[in-house]
Amino acid sequence: MSEEDARVVLRRRPLWAISTLSAPSRIPLIPRLFDYVIFDEASQCDVASALPLMARARNAVVVGDPMQLRFIPSLGNAAEHALMDAAKLPAQGRAAVAQSVNSLFDFADARPITRRMFLADQFRSAPAIVDYLNADFYEGRLVGRKDDDHFSPPTGYKSGLAWEDVTGAMTRRDGGNVNKAEANRIAALIGALAADSGVTGSVGVISPFNSQVAEIQAAVSARVSEDDARRLSLRVATVDKWQGAEADVVFFSLVLAPGAPTSARSFLQKERRRLNVAVSRARAVCVIVGDLSHARACGVRHIEFLASRASTPWSPPKTGLFDSDWERRLYTAMRARGLNPMPQHPVGTRYLDLAIEANGRRLDIEVDGRRWHTDAAGNRKVSDILRDREMQARGWTVLRFWVHELANDMEGCVDRIERAIVGS
Numbered sequence: 001m002s003e004e005d006a007r008v009v010l011r012r013r014p015l016w017a018i019s020t021l022s023a024p025s026r027i028p029l030i031p032r033l034f035d036y037v038i039f040d041e042a043s044q045c046d047v048a049s050a051l052p053l054m055a056r057a058r059n060a061v062v063v064g065d066p067m068q069l070r071f072i073p074s075l076g077n078a079a080e081h082a083l084m085d086a087a088k089l090p091a092q093g094r095a096a097v098a099q100s101v102n103s104l105f106d107f108a109d110a111r112p113i114t115r116r117m118f119l120a121d122q123f124r125s126a127p128a129i130v131d132y133l134n135a136d137f138y139e140g141r142l143v144g145r146k147d148d149d150h151f152s153p154p155t156g157y158k159s160g161l162a163w164e165d166v167t168g169a170m171t172r173r174d175g176g177n178v179n180k181a182e183a184n185r186i187a188a189l190i191g192a193l194a195a196d197s198g199v200t201g202s203v204g205v206i207s208p209f210n211s212q213v214a215e216i217q218a219a220v221s222a223r224v225s226e227d228d229a230r231r232l233s234l235r236v237a238t239v240d241k242w243q244g245a246e247a248d249v250v251f252f253s254l255v256l257a258p259g260a261p262t263s264a265r266s267f268l269q270k271e272r273r274r275l276n277v278a279v280s281r282a283r284a285v286c287v288i289v290g291d292l293s294h295a296r297a298c299g300v301r302h303i304e305f306l307a308s309r310a311s312t313p314w315s316p317p318k319t320g321l322f323d324s325d326w327e328r329r330l331y332t333a334m335r336a337r338g339l340n341p342m343p344q345h346p347v348g349t350r351y352l353d354l355a356i357e358a359n360g361r362r363l364d365i366e367v368d369g370r371r372w373h374t375d376a377a378g379n380r381k382v383s384d385i386l387r388d389r390e391m392q393a394r395g396w397t398v399l400r401f402w403v404h405e406l407a408n409d410m411e412g413c414v415d416r417i418e419r420a421i422v423g424s
Contacts (some may be wrong), residue, residue: 001028010034020049023056032058039063041244044071045104047097063119064105067137068277069243071103121145124246126284128160128314136305137276147326148371149403151284154199154249158371159284161310164189164251165292170260176211177264179255182289183212186251187219189287193249194228201248202233206278208268212255213238239274242281250282254290256298265300272302279306286310326403327353327367333410334417341365347394350387355396358421364396365417369403 001009006028016034018026027033029052037057039045042064054060077100084094095101096110108114120143122130130144151159168181186205193199205220207213217236224234235247256268268274279286288310295307321343322328331354334341345355347364354365368384375381388398399420401413 003028003030003033006030006033020045020053023053027056029056031055035059036061039104042105042108043068043103044243046071046073047099047102047104047107050104060108062105062108064103066105066109068273068280069240070273073100075100077101124283125280126151126159126282129279129282129286131314132161132306132309133276133280135309136302147324147403148369149407151248152201153284154193154201155196155376157249157285157287160286160314161279161306162285162287163292163307163310164287164289166289167291168257170255170257170264172261173211173215176214177209177255177261178211178215179253179257179290180215182253182255183215183219186216186253186289187223189251189289190220190232190234191223194224194232199232201284202235204234204242204245204247204250204281205236205253206239206242206250206281207253207255208239208271208274208278209255209264210238212253216253239277243277246281246283248282248284250278250286252278252286252288254288254295254303256295256300256303257291258294265298268303269300275302275306323353324367324369324403326369326406329410330354330365330367330401330406330413333414337414337418339414339417339421347391347396350391352391352396356417356421359423361421361423362396363417363420364391364398366398366400367403367406368400 010033016027020039034057036059037053038061039050039053040063042050042062043066044064050060077098080098080100081094097107102110109116118141120141122133122142123145125133125144126146126148127144130142134140134142148159153159164185166179166182166185168179170177170179172178190203190205193203205213205216207216213236220229220234220236224232228234233247235242235245254268256265279288288306290307292307292311295303296311298304322331323344327343331341331343334354334356339356340358341354341356342352343354345352347355352364353367356363356365366384370378373381373384384400388400391398397420399417406413
């Protein structure tokens, strides 16, 4: 295609989505043909495949996550140095451009003229999952943009992390690592989900080891029909094949157990990023399946940390004066109306989310998420009902707002507060 024809096509079809390998057969090699070339999953892309695409564009946007899986180089270090020697490249500075050690993301990140931006908003996972990711991988920089009310975990689970304690053994089969007890437990858990007609979300199973994936697939096939597997959008695969995908419920088979081969333990020690990928695939629930007591003291720091987080009830972190972001949003909306709410106002041994004293009235305004304020049947917790009675006996009018009410109609909720102040 001539340059003139190519530019005519681009004026009518200005956005192209392709893989790096398919570009040569679809896009002519014309310098600065595009305004931008955007590389997604750049942490898994090699440098050489990207350069011809960069030549076709004026600007490059390189998107990747260095805390997730790295690319697997097709060129060894020794072979690359031999090629560099043959090309008479200087020995100094080779490491910064070596394709055998640098992904495209690494290469771009090292350029002095690169402008960097951290994409902090996380729209996939439940708050407890985001909190774990922040604590072990992202230094608190992620901002979870979905609260618990956005998720509908299956019966028996709460959104976030969970640990299914299985005492098994890691053995070798067909040259790989397997834990049969974990595979059987996962098959039983998925069988229970398949039997629950109320479960409508997708289900995924992840393991670091190929042999364990095969073991789980066999165990699940023996318990779950093909129709149920399709209904659950069931997918069983290794961490590598899950990067970029997601599911409502994820089971992560750790495989690690007492007496594990040194090679397997070393692999898990070195591949810390795999835990990040596995857990962050989950939207509502990530269930880690493994030997809890061994994981807590296995000597691999990131596995010990995950075991602690997944086996401990999670509470939302306080945000300054507020217990949640939704309390802060309601406070801001009330202040915009000229109201003067008091956050975390003490009354006896209680702290009110927001309190107002005006016109001789005292309002206790509570902001509730369903995760923390409903029982297993979906009803408001008895502890909240008893607390409301206590506050009423102290002369307070209690107004409770579900998070979804605030999300759907913040101004209407503030209207309700104003009516309560004037007694209408």
